[in-house]
Amino acid sequence: MRSRTHRVQVWLDDKEYQHFVEQVEKTYFTQSGCLRGLIDGFEVQPRAPEGYAKLLTFVSEMSNNVDKVVHLARATQSVNMEQVTLLQTMMREIFNALRNLTGLKMPDGAFKE
Numbered sequence: 001m002r003s004r005t006h007r008v009q010v011w012l013d014d015k016e017y018q019h020f021v022e023q024v025e026k027t028y029f030t031q032s033g034c035l036r037g038l039i040d041g042f043e044v045q046p047r048a049p050e051g052y053a054k055l056l057t058f059v060s061e062m063s064n065n066v067d068k069v070v071h072l073a074r075a076t077q078s079v080n081m082e083q084v085t086l087l088q089t090m091m092r093e094i095f096n097a098l099r100n101l102t103g104l105k106m107p108d109g110a111f112k113e
Contacts, residue, residue: 023044026046028047058093069087
């Protein structure tokens with residue numbers, strides 16, 4: 001049984017229809033889902049860029065690794081050069097992944113080799 005029992009038909013001219021299709025293509029919604037969202041007051045938000053989910057997973061994993069190194073440093077109350085280098089490498093990888101996806105510019109002097 002359908003949860004929605006009312007059907008609505010709308011006539012659009014070519015320009016309106018093309019605009020509607022473009023808006024739907026920016027989202028993960030179907031045409032009907034997009035219309036229901038607009039009726040409920042949602043803004044049409046563009047879908048996340050390709051690779052965004054992988055980037056979030058990568059950043060999460062790297063953050064966990066950074067956290068492990070920090071916990072080790074606190075437990076031993078010392079930090080050796082290997083740990084510092086590891087942290088710098090992880091932060092550089094995170095920044096590079098973000099830059100590749102978003103086009104961010106590297107700040108002057110950041111992540112010196």
